[in-house]
Amino acid sequence: MFSRRNFLRASAVSMVGAGLVSNASVASIPEAPTQTSPTMVAPVLPGAGRPYNPVATLNGWTLPWRMRDGWKEFHLVAEPVIREFAPGMVANLWGYNGQSPGPTIECVEGDKIRIFVTNKLPEHTTVHWHGILLPNGMDGVGGLTQPHIPVGKTYVYEMVMKKSGTFMYHPHADEMVQMAMGMMGFFVVHPKDPRQHAVDxxxxxxxxxxxxxxxxxxxxNSTMLDFNLWSWNSRVFPAxxxxxxRKGDRVRIRVGNLTMTNHPVHLHGYDFEVTGTDGGWVPPTARWPEVSADIPVGAMRAIEFTADEPGDWAIHCHKSHHTMNAMGHGVPTMIGVDHRDVVHKIIQVAPDYMVMGERGMADMQEMEMPIPDNTLPMMTGRGPFGPLEMGGMFSVVKVREGLARGDYKDPGWYKHPPGTVAYEWKG
Known part of the structure; x- marks a missing residue:
């Protein structure tokens, strides 16, 4: 029987953080060099894969591969993991190779792909390659197209990449539990010609x-509607x-949705075009300008724009409660309620009582309210002008002039030119 104690013990030995592959993965399939330079323009070398501009996975990493007899080989280990959502909170999840979501798989159109999947979960599993054209027996639906992968066993999936695009992987076995526990990952297939659909x-x-x-x-794992942590790659803002x-870069952002609701992802400061879905690339004649892209359940959207306006531009889900951490359900609305006649009486029996909500929730950002251990405040993070009053599905596109090619470390907050910040009217 797999007890909570065993779960925690198994989780504790899992590696945590980007760039780490589990010991089982390293022992079974030796890691090979992977193409990681964002400026690589190398010639095609026989047996060494093809050149491409690698993707940047937010709070994640790309799975290493090796070439063997014309096959590009990867190894996924399905296992319990520990994931830090943000400083102050970690969660016991299930994932791949020490992380949830699992590492991004990158390859090239035309590649012959072999993926070893080792099951270190407490129950059977499979992997479905969402959106990829492949033989029926490699589709990963347990009981329909293959036997389930038993605990402790390794199965092999083989396929030829028939088209480039953006796809996902996730279980098709005890799917509600396993996906609710964090089992999912991105799968990117680059074009044969690196000049096609090229971005910086x-x-x-x-x-x-x-x-x-x-x-x-x-x-x-039985929740269907009332989720309280809305995350990108199992991380929440401000983490x-x-x-x-860099100013002038052509930018692509690929977003996949494996939640139970849609998400209108909104980018400030730019309009963009939707250039891809998990069905393939959108022809240029079918694109139109947008500032929000609605990502349906079980779907992917790729958006593109040219970064020509410097600044710190918000990008977030436009469902307002999806930019909150540890969101509560059934919280009463206190706006307009006058507490003055009762607050002193409440304090006599509950000295730590604080009046909140009668003027909205913004004051909570400044309150040092006690919260349970391993819990995040609903609104966290500070910017150069004070509290950001956001959490959950929120980040910042930082466009800067003068960045050296390939140097994309966090440049800090944007320094606004004089006279370009909203100001108080003192007329």
Missing amino acids: RDFVFLLNAFDIEPGAKTPK IDPLVV
Whole structure:
């Protein structure tokens, strides 16, 4: 029987953080060099894969591969993991290779792909390659197209990449539980010709949601609607990576949705075009300008724009409660309620009582309210002008002049030119 104690013990030995592959993965399939330079323009070398501009996975990494007899080989290990949503909160999840979501798989149109999947979960699993054209027996639907992968066993998937585009992977076995526990990942297939659909910066992240009670660490896996943590790649603001680009860069952002609701992802400061779905690339004649892209359930959208306006530009889900952490359900509305006649009486029996909500929730950002351990405040993070009053599905596209090519570390907050910041009218 797999007890909570065993779950935590298994989770504790899982590696945490970007760039780490589990010991089982390293032992079974030796890691090979992977193409990671964002400016690589190398010639095609026989047996060494093809050149491409790698994607940047927010708070994640790309899975290493090796070439063997014309096959590009990867290894995924399905296992319990520990994921830090933001400083102050970690969760017991299930994922791949020490992380949830799992590492991004990158390859090239025409590649022959072999993926080893080892099951270290407490139950059977499979992997479905969402949106990829492949033989029926490789589609990963347990009981329909293959036997389930038993605990402790390794299965092999083989396929030829028939088209480029953006796809996902996730279980098709005990799907509600396993996806609610964080099992998912991105799968990017680059064009054969690296000049086709070329961009300078190519970001990917998955939208996911969890129901974790304040003070707890393990998600409820039977929740269908009332989620309280809305995340990108199992991270929440202010711990989601910024999207750093150089002024003039052509930028692509690929977003996949494996939650149970749609998400209108909104970018400030720019209009963009939707250039791809998990069905393929959108022809230029079918594109139109947008500032928000609605990502349906079980779908992917790729958007593109040219970063010609410097600044710190917000990018977030436009469902307002999706930019909140540890969001509560059934909280009463207190706006307009006069507490003055009762607050002193309440304090006599509850000395730590604080009046809140009668003028809205913004004051909570400045209050030092006690919260349970391993729980995040609903609104967290500060910017150069004070509290940002956001959480959850929120990050910043940081467009800067003068960045050296390939140097995309966080440049800090934008320094506004004089006279370009909103100001108080003192007329």
